[in-house]
Amino acid sequence: MAERIGVYVCKCGPNIGDKVDVGTIVNKVRGIKDVAVAKSHNLLCSGDGLKFLKEEIKNEKLSRVVIAACTPKQYEVKFMRACEEAGLNPYLMQMTNIREQCAWVTPDKSAATEKAKSFVIAAINRVSLQESIEKKEIDIQPDVLVVGGGVAGLEACLSLAQKNRKVYLVEKSPCIGGLTARFEEVYPTMECAPCMIAPELQEVLQKENIETFTYSEIEEVVGSFGNFTVKVKKKARYVSEEACIGCDACFEPCPVEVSNEYDEGLSTRKAIYLPFAGSLPNVPVIDEDNCKRFKGEECSICKENCSFDAINFDDEDRIIEKDVGAIILATGSTLFDPKELPQYGYGKYDNVVTAMQLERLNASNGPTGGKIQLKNGKEPKSMAFVYCVGRKEKGYCSGICCMYSLTLAHLVKEKLPGVKMHNFYTDLCLPKKEHQKMYKEAVEKGIEFIRSGENVTVTDEGEKIIVGTNGKKISVDMVVLAPAVEPNVDTEKIAEVLDIPRDDQGFFAEEHTLMKPFATALEGVFVVGSCQGPKDIGDAVAQGGAAAGRILSKLIPGEKLELEAKVSEINEDLCSGCNICIVLCPYSAISRDTEKKISVVDETLCRGCGTCVSACPTGAARAKHFTKEQIFAEIKGVVR
Amino acid sequence: MAKPKVAFYWNASCGGCEEAVIDLNEDILKVVEAVDIVFWPVALDFKKKDVEAMGDGEIAVSFINGAIRTEEQEEMVKLLRKKSGLIVAFGSCSHLGGIPGLANFWDRETIFTRVYKTVPSTANPNGIVPQQKTNVPEGELTLPEFYDTVKTLDQTIDVDYYLPGCAPPPDLIMNAVTAILEGKLPEKGAVLAPEKSLCDTCPRGEKKPEKLSIKEIKRPYEIIPDPEKCFLEEGIICLGPVTRSGCGERCINANMPCRGCFGPTKEVIDQGAKGLSAIASILGVEDEEKMTEEDTKKLIDQIVDPAGLFYMYSLPSSLLKRKRMA
Structure with a gap:
């Protein structure tokens, strides 16, 4: 059956109508093969316009439609729906943009008309080769x-x-x-x-x-x-989550003592442990790497002390x-390790700590029960906060370190009102509606802010730690580093x-x-x-x-998921299994069928980006709705 | 019944395609038994006038190798077209332009200057270059015109079938001859070789990694490639993915990468562009996010003579066709 193409040129009121000679285009394309109707309309996207379009499709028995109007990004969906409602597969409609790309780019009406004409011809060429595409749906798992x-x-x-x-x-x-x-x-x-x-x-x-x-x-x-x-x-946790009541009876007798990573190494824990007081679920875990039993020694002290038979060494x-x-x-995320930057003295001096360590010192569920203290157990009388640790190395501002440092400064000041505090910063990052206020309050509390840039060095002098910047030296008891956030x-x-x-x-x-x-x-x-x-x-x-x-x-329980229709497909008869497309697919939608020795596309993952199509060396990969033939036909329409 | 008449002709080519016919070995006897060879300049003493004397379409099939570079070649193939029922473009040069087609990076003037004047081994103090007409005491001598642009056979005459390869392998030649004799030919314009690209039959395909990425480009002389590994995995550019199969993996088995002599598959318009696109796509793709512009440029610069590499056999048949001379 011969194709019947309908071409509709929208005037978009004066937007296209005043800048492009719509009549000339309509007359020009009427004679093109398979063009059954060519008409203009004042505003196709309006209710009247859509009604007109639907009637035209039905009355003229159109098999394909070209709409010359605005950018498809604006109303393509609307026009596609109109086609569907009129019984025409929406992928047999082609829009071409004669507003943004023709009417609006030149005051020269004849140039705009000439360009618009070539666009419409390109769209007619293309639409002739377009294929109906049916949308697919799949069952889903809502969990x-x-x-x-x-x-x-x-x-x-x-x-x-x-x-x-x-x-x-x-x-x-x-x-x-x-x-x-x-x-x-x-x-x-x-x-x-x-x-x-x-x-x-x-x-x-x-x-x-x-x-x-x-x-x-x-x-x-x-x-x-x-x-x-x-x-x-x-x-394997080696402790039954059902039987254990979290009574702690197993911790005390455990003979192993190791550094507690949940307290940033500021405390020790046993081989059977809870990360910190009150951690949930309230069921301990046996740390295989440190438990004597797993080192081949005979030990079952924890099991012996458990009244609920919750410990199972055979857990797997x-x-x-x-x-x-x-x-x-x-x-x-985690924090950048300041040990990588020796100028900050982290790991070298006892009282140079990270912000996370200070968090734990200040925490009531922490190693000191919330007492902020130096390594020797004394309260610090002066502290320095060093911001932006690792910012230069990471290459980005983490955006939260200024605020967590300020928070800690406030908290310390509350507990130890007499402490002298110096903040060494590069740029203060206080972007949200509440944050500036916290800075102001800190200044009001007498906390000092020194714009040091990243040029900060930490050395020691007897019991004291010296923070030096730009020729200035400040002696403190404790230095708190604010490291960057990293993955x-x-x-x-x-x-x-x-x-x-x-x-x-x-x-x-x-x-x-x-x-x-x-x-x-x-x-x-x-x-x-x-x-x-x-x-x-x-x-x-x-x-x-x-x-x-x-x-x-x-993912609505009981409903299906509609898939992208314009996906890519790989022709089995042409694919030679070179594997080039597999590594390129940004959505991991392509894999190798090891039996057929070819690449296959998972339509549920493909989003139709076309990367595989352009890279496919045999032309086996083909993008639905963007085939080589369609694109070349379109180009020929423009450059004829 | 008279045996069908067959002609062989050569244009801009190296002679390898003639050798390919000889490479049929004993099978050539079967061919000779089945057909009458009426024209074959390299082997038999027939002249142009003998062809001219034949009726139109009298030759059942002409196998024509070589690209079209001169006026004489054009004249001869046009004559053969007239006298033949079928024309088979035989070998890469007539199919795609082939190695002689690389001359399309130059034109007549630059070629003549190089060949007759600036080549170190040339002594031509008077700067004489070939002329179409030269007057000598005995009269005027003429030479056919040497064109600026090398063309494929089908850019000069209508071609019915293509036998690809540099040179076409004996089995494909025999298949083609048999198909012609038995009248079991595919649709006009077909390439008489498999549809898939070389990776399909490549013996190295099995062990190829699923995710191909080229970190560093190597030229074949720089390393001894592992005969088990995919060349791309080793950083050697192989045009196997973009080249029709059917060659019998002759280069691959000799531990050399494919250079594309069989041309593209039927869905590909421009073999060089497709090859470039495929290879460029997997350059450094695994560490793409870590690569700077400079790293990318460095990697790309490792491809020496990209135009000559990707278009080694197909420049005249490509969308580019030739270099535009200033």
Whole structure:
């Protein structure tokens, strides 16, 4: 059957009508092969215009439509829907932009008309070769995996855990709550952090449709948005989460004593331990690396002291498999290690500490029960805060160090009103509505701020520590370093497991910094909180909620997921299995079919970007709706 | 019934395609038994006038190798077209332009200047270059015109089929001859070779990594490639992915990368551009985010003579066709 192409040129009121001779174009294209109708309209996107278009498609029995109007970014969806409503596959419609690209770029009406004419001819050439595309839908799994039990992950869990949806929370450490659980008071509200998050922690642990796996890591992820299968390794805890009541009776008798990483090395813990007082779940863990038993010695003191038979030395790592529709990564961050910069004396002088160490000293659940003290147990009389430690080396401002330092300064000042405090900063980063106030108050309290730049050296003089900058020397009892925020060590491994990109700094890369700050290149995998970049608590929570919202709106229990229609496809008869496309696909949508020895596209992952198509050396990869023939026909229309 | 008549002709070529026919070995006897060779300048003493004397379409098939570089070649192939039922472009040069087609980076003047004047081994104190007409005491001597641009056979005459390769391998030649004799020919314009590219049959395909990335480019003389490994994995540019298979992996088995003599697959318009696009796509792709502009430039600069490399056999048939001379 012969094609019947309808060409509709929109005047967009005076926008196109006054700048382009629409009549000339309509007359010119009428004679082109297969063009059954060519008409102009004053405003095609209006209600009248859309009605007119739908009637035309039906009455003229059109098989293809060209719309010459504004940018497709504006109303293409509207016109596609109109085609669909009129019974025409929307991919048999082609829009060409004669407003932004013709009418608005020159005051010369004849030049604009000439260009618009060639655009319309190009669109007619192209539309003749376009193919109907049917949208595909797949069944989905509404459950969600959240990796990381810090504030961002907690927020995501609680937002997602609803009727008909389970949430699996996987946390690497033995307890949930992330860094926040280890802080005392947090800015800008100066609230007790453990108290603030305690209700959330309890809710997560007790909510029926949240299943929490602490001391666990993700091992393998396969599948795609809507249907991932995840393997979680639940490491042997050697203490039954069901039997243990958290009575602590096992700690005391344990003969092993090692540095406690949860107190930044400021205290010791046993081989069977809770990370810190009040950590949740309230079930200890046996540290295999240090427990005597695992070093081949006979010891079962903890077991002997347990009245609830909760200790099981035969416990083993378990692999748990879960099907989920989406994954939220909330794996957090860590602080730059100041040992890398010897000028700060960290590791060399006892009383040079990091901000996180001061956090623990100040924390009521910390090693000193909240007493801020020097190594010798005495209270410091003077302190120096050094900001921007590692900023130059990392190449970015972490944006939260000024605030956490200021917070600590306030907290110390409250506990030790007499302490003299000097802040060595480069630039103060105080961007939010409450932050400037905290700085002002610090100044009012007599805390000194010295703009030192990064030129700061830390040396000692007897008991004292000397902070030197630009010829100035200040002698203090304690130096607190504010290191930059950097990605957690396992970020790289997780990125590999999921095959998602990281940014130049090593954080998980967001899909679009401004518009999709919590999405990744892999559809259905979201990054929230500080694993995506340094962030304060409020921002991390906001992202956790935002990603949850996105998932809630897309993965609706019982409903199907609509896939991108304009995907790429690989012609089996032409693909020679060179593998070039596989490494290039930004969405990991292409893999090798080892039996057929060719590349195959997973349509649920493909977003139709065309990267494989341009790189494919045999022309086997083809983008639906952007075929070589269509593009060349379009070019010929323009350059004829 | 009379045996079908067959002609062989050569244009701008090296003679390798003639050798390829001889390489049929005993099979040539089968060919000779089945057909009458009526014209084959390299082997048989027939003249142009013998061809001119034939009726239109009298020759069943002419196998024409070599690119079109001179007026004489154009004249001869036009004559053969007239006298032949089928024309088969035989070998890379007539199919794609081939090695002689690389001359399209120059033109007649620059070529003559180089060849007749500036080559160190040339002694030509009077700067004499070939002329189409030269007057001598005995009269006027003429030479055919040497064109500025080398063309493929199908840019000069209508071509029915293509036998690719530098030179076409004996099995493909025999398949083509058999298909012609049996009348089992594919659609006009087909390349008489498999549809997939060389990676499909490459013996190194099995062990190739799923994620190909080139960190450093090596030229074949710089390393001894591991005969088990994909050349791309070793940083040697191989045009196998962008080249039609059917060659019998002769270069690969000799531990040399593919240079593209079989031309592109049917979906590809420009082999060089596709090759460039494919290789460029995997340059440093694994560490892409860590690479600076300078690193990228350094890596790309390791490709010596990219135009000559990617368009080694296909420049005249490409979208570029030739270099535009100033």
